[in-house]
Amino acid sequence: MNKNEILEKLTPIFRKELEMNDLVLTDELSANDIDNWTSLTHMLIMTKIEETFNITFKLKELKKLQNVGDMVTILEEKTK
């Protein structure tokens, strides 16, 4: 999957879990920018991503995710 395809699938997940209907995903966006991006919402987002892309994350992979850009990169890898 390419970056655009991934972002198209990621956007509704982030919008729903963070309850922000007009959220635009950028590479730099991280939990630091959004108050509502807590442990709980992060866990819900990851679960949704795993379901949507039919993949599972390793803890090692989750630790490397610092922002949305990292997420896209890892999803590009995993959906090759």
Add this chain to the structure above:
Amino acid sequence: MYSNMNFYDIVLSPILESIRRFPLRNAFCIDEVHYTYSQLGKCVSKVRTALRQSIYQNPKVGLVINDDLETYASIIALWLEGDSYVPLHPNWPLERCLDICEQVELDLVLDSSANSRYGGGGIFVLNTKEIDNAPDCLELKYDVSEDELAYILFTSGSTGKPKGVMLTRRNIAAFMDSFWKTGIEINEKDRCLQAFDLTFDVSVQSYLVALTRGACCYTIPQGQVKYIYASTLIEDHKITFGAMAPSMLRYLQPYFEEFDATSLKACILTAEACPLNLMEEWYKCATNTELYDFYGPTECTIYCTYYKLSKGGNNKTLNGIISIGKPLANCVGLILDESGDELPTGEKGELCIAGDQVTKGYWNNPEKNESSFFLKEVDGKQMRFYHTGDLCYKDADGDIMYSGRLDHQAKIQGFRVEMGEIEYHAREFLGGKNVVCLAFDNKDALTEIAMFIESKEFNPNEMLAYMRTKMPSYMIPTHIYYVPVFALNSNDKIDKNVLKSLIK
């Protein structure tokens, strides 16, 4: 019940001793940077000197709780001066923080932020990052009474305003004395996790246990996803001791197989009900740890009861939730009926707590102080008890089993939340429409908040945006249901069971 320990001997002197004895050992690891005890001592001296040069009347001082050395050093500096801190969270709505400033009539705020949100309105802001270094200023000032405050923590209040719990130096001293009497041992070689916001009192246990023993305290920066960052700290820095909320482990459970937590010697589970099945799984990756379930409301200073689990043994549970055990050394815990009489073993009633850890009360809130505390004679002595609002019973061994809340309060991500406060703000926005909030456990056994509005369906975004300006994000409901008319029960009250059944 009554501790003969004082704040100087069990808190301040040991911290100063750590600074003197271990100048080159690490006191903190904050955002991957280590700070030695010598650096901590210099930072405390700097803030204390600046405090002495500042003009303020109110010994209760606001503290913006950034995740940095200055913020922790400020706590010690304030205590050395005989002052107390009132944490102000940088991510909470400003209006809520200003309400706290106003309630306590703060005239000084310590803030290490580049751009402070405070200033004006009679508040002087001391930027703790910009002050000059100062000569050592670490001597004790011995004229401070044990009844002076150490901190005020604001928790959710059902009237729509946060309420402040006052904790004194005596309270903290009694707590630390109780804590060490549980047998947990920490020394300068330990690496301790500090996974809690400074607005939440488990943070006080987390930094004090480390600093009074010369150990290193590992914090979690704001803006990091807590459970992932904590797992990184545990693995990369070989954390040996830490207190965690069970939900943190619940999030990590899918990864337990690859999670190396073998460095943990002791681990405290607290702030939420602790499920046995999760602990049995946790033992499998934290193979060298002793597990403890600690319980306590802020009003009784961090923890007031504890239960030590036994690995592979028979751990006591009620509905899958581990017992909260027996009262700590400086606490009395009784199960009382509605008229205040002690109930026999096995009968459910309200857990009430007395002893030196019990707060002297809520700041400026006579009504709440009247209703939350009472005197009762125990073994010929008058004791002052706190109503915890928790429904419990004691088993034949005296271990306390937790059964639920008596009132309309829930724990969300470890934070106490009054449903009434959320309802209040939603009603304010909706112009008096009927609103009910209920906490429920989702399929992952995590507590979420559902809000029911007596109305046709509408787009809730504006309302949610309004609510976010009033309350921290953990208080914002995650599910909204629209109900044309609320069903009533036989007492003509809104039937919450009917509403609860709507939760999908």
